Amino acid sequence: xxxxxxxxxxxxxxxxxxxxxxxxxxxxxxxxxxxxxxxxxxxxxxxxxxxxxxxxxxxxxxxxxxxxxxxxxxxxxxxxxxxxxxxxxxxxxxxxxxxxxxxxxxxxxxxxxxxxxxxxxxxxxxxxxxxxxxxxxxxxxxxxxxxxxxxxxxx
Amino acid sequence: xxxxxxxxxxxxxxxxxxxxxxxxxxxxxxxxxxxxxxxxxxxxxxxxxxxxxxxxxxxxxxxxxxxxxxxxxxxxxxxxxxxxxxxxxxxxxxxxxxxxxxxxxxxxxxxxxxxxxxxxxxxxxxxxxxxxxxxxxxxxxxxxxxxxxxxxxxx
Numbered sequence: 001x002x003x004x005x006x007x008x009x010x011x012x013x014x015x016x017x018x019x020x021x022x023x024x025x026x027x028x029x030x031x032x033x034x035x036x037x038x039x040x041x042x043x044x045x046x047x048x049x050x051x052x053x054x055x056x057x058x059x060x061x062x063x064x065x066x067x068x069x070x071x072x073x074x075x076x077x078x079x080x081x082x083x084x085x086x087x088x089x090x091x092x093x094x095x096x097x098x099x100x101x102x103x104x105x106x107x108x109x110x111x112x113x114x115x116x117x118x119x120x121x122x123x124x125x126x127x128x129x130x131x132x133x134x135x136x137x138x139x140x141x142x143x144x145x146x147x148x149x150x151x152x153x154x155x
Numbered sequence: 156x157x158x159x160x161x162x163x164x165x166x167x168x169x170x171x172x173x174x175x176x177x178x179x180x181x182x183x184x185x186x187x188x189x190x191x192x193x194x195x196x197x198x199x200x201x202x203x204x205x206x207x208x209x210x211x212x213x214x215x216x217x218x219x220x221x222x223x224x225x226x227x228x229x230x231x232x233x234x235x236x237x238x239x240x241x242x243x244x245x246x247x248x249x250x251x252x253x254x255x256x257x258x259x260x261x262x263x264x265x266x267x268x269x270x271x272x273x274x275x276x277x278x279x280x281x282x283x284x285x286x287x288x289x290x291x292x293x294x295x296x297x298x299x300x301x302x303x304x305x306x307x308x309x310x
Contacts, residue, residue: 016234016282019234020234023234023235027248029235032235032236032237033235033236033237034197034237040237040238042237042238042239043234043237043238044204044238045238046232046233046234046239046240047234047238049232050232050233050234053210053232056231056232058234067177072233072234074231076211076229076245077201077204077205077208077211077225078201078205078245078246079175079178079198079201079202079205079213079227079246080178080184080187080188080227080245080246081186081187081188081257082187082189082195082197082198083195083197083198083199083200083201083202084197084201085201087171087246087309090231090233090235091233091234091235113271113305115309116309118272120309121308121309122306122307122308122309122310123306123307123309123310124281124304124305124306124307125304125305126279126302126303126304126305127302127303127305128301128302128303129300129301129302129303135303135305138248138305139305141307141308142304142307143305143307144307144308145284145303145304145305146283146284146304146305146306147281147282147283147284147303147304147305147306148281148282148283148284148290148296148302148303148304149279149280149281149300149301149302149303149304150279150280150281150282150290150293150294150300150301150302151277151278151298151299151301151302152267152277152278152279152296152297152298152299153248153276153277153299154252154270154271154275154276154277154278155276155277
């Protein structure tokens with residue numbers, strides 16, 4: 001049976017509960033998100049900032065009117081690489097009930113095309129060292145593990 | 156002898172040749188930058204975008220009226236971490252003639268304080284896997300190597 005069509009678009013405010021649900025159902029995300037109805041105001045406040053900034057795009061994948069995937073695409077101007085624009089991806093999630101159907105690949109391919117169209121010279125992302133599946137997934141899409149991702153928590 | 160005082164500030168347009176010189180003198184940077192007088196227009200165009208965006212700060216370290224260090228600090232709104240603000244650092248460089256004097260440490264500490272004041276919950280960066288010195292440097296500042304940094308070149 002042919003899989004139903006998936007469409008991609010920028011998230012609206014009303015999509016936020018679906019986005020946060022997917023962030024929270026993830027193994028690493030469950031300890032740091034706070035998914036409840038209504039959502040804590042901090043999520044809406046971050047959404048407003050993202051939505052108002054043309055260099056940020058919160059993307060959702062939709063199938064049959066339901067949000068089934070999300071990622072946050074950002075465009076970062078930079079002096080390095082002769083003033084080259086970087087595209088960066090954060091917070092990639094696919095609905096847990098729909099994994100293994102190629103949806104992640106589809107949303108990433110769409111996003112890479114979008115980054116090209118906006119003139120980025122690179123797409124960059126970091127993934128937790130514990131996510132071996134994610135590393136293979138990105139390698140298959142052509143990503144090279146060239147860097148160490150380092151974080152300093154300020155809390 | 157006491158080292159002269161170093162001050163930190165946002166870069167002005169006139170600082171751009173000094174910034175690009177430091178990016179270009181770096182081993183990895185030399186192959187991808189184009190340092191010449193006058194600088195290629197692409198550098199100025201990127202500077203204008205950075206300068207106009209309050210979420211981007213191109214920082215320079217100055218000593219005796221001379222620019223001796225630079226980094227690009229950016230603040231990234233995010234849905235994850237309950238709508239938490241991330242600080243990200245790119246393109247850290249210290250003038251090659253002044254390495255080993257603690258200037259890198261000083262500019263990083265200043266930047267971490269700035270990220271705290273602006274309410275970021277994390278400071279994140281990636282460094283090329285070949286830069287073993289840089290890994291130790293960031294670890295001493297408290298950074299954890301928790302992630303893989305992956306890049307897909309679009310050129």
